[in-house]
Amino acid sequence: AQKVTQAQTEISVVEKEDVTLDCVYETRDTTYYLFWYKQPPSGELVFLIRRNSFDEQNEISGRYSWNFQKSTSSFNFTITASQVVDSAVYFCALGSGSARQLTFGSGTQLTVLP
């Protein structure tokens, strides 16, 4: 069975702080894909990143970075020097052959205070 756990329901930080959003996944497939999406108050989900299970290289994109560790089944997302505009719900998702659909975590509400 597929499962994605985002244990942090809500996080509040002050602007310019760094924040890490945790994502732990479960799958029996050896090939799978991991995603992060951002959902601002407007409601539309915005795609942030997709990683393949065979590529454990960490990735950095501006203030965003992702740490993929197969040993701990985690795909954590760090925002450096957070800004108020980063306030949103962030979803981690897993896709693999046996499920034939994306399995989303329950999301983490991030609030960045000025």
Add this chain to the structure above:
Amino acid sequence: SQTIHQWPATLVQPVGSPLSLECTVEGTSNPNLYWYRQAAGRGLQLLFYSVGIGQISSEVPQNLSASRPQDRQFILSSKKLLLSDSGFYLCAWNRGGIYNEQFFGPGTRLTVL
């Protein structure tokens, strides 16, 4: 560039009334199309997906149905709405494999009274 449209943006309907939500994609051909529902509490639930015209896969049994009459048009329908159908409905598309990144529309907020 590709864009995805959904309408209406908000909808308030009485219990027992019919429903029709529409989603269209521009700037691409033969996309995979998806309908999700997001109930209170934020979780996303896949309702239907389609890999081509007339091809619909249902993930959750319910009183909703989906149709794909044209390549870039995806419609979510119900003959009789239930209170539990309230939620935020999101349409998404992607190309190629089902695990390529999906791009979401602006959503429709449905309230059933």
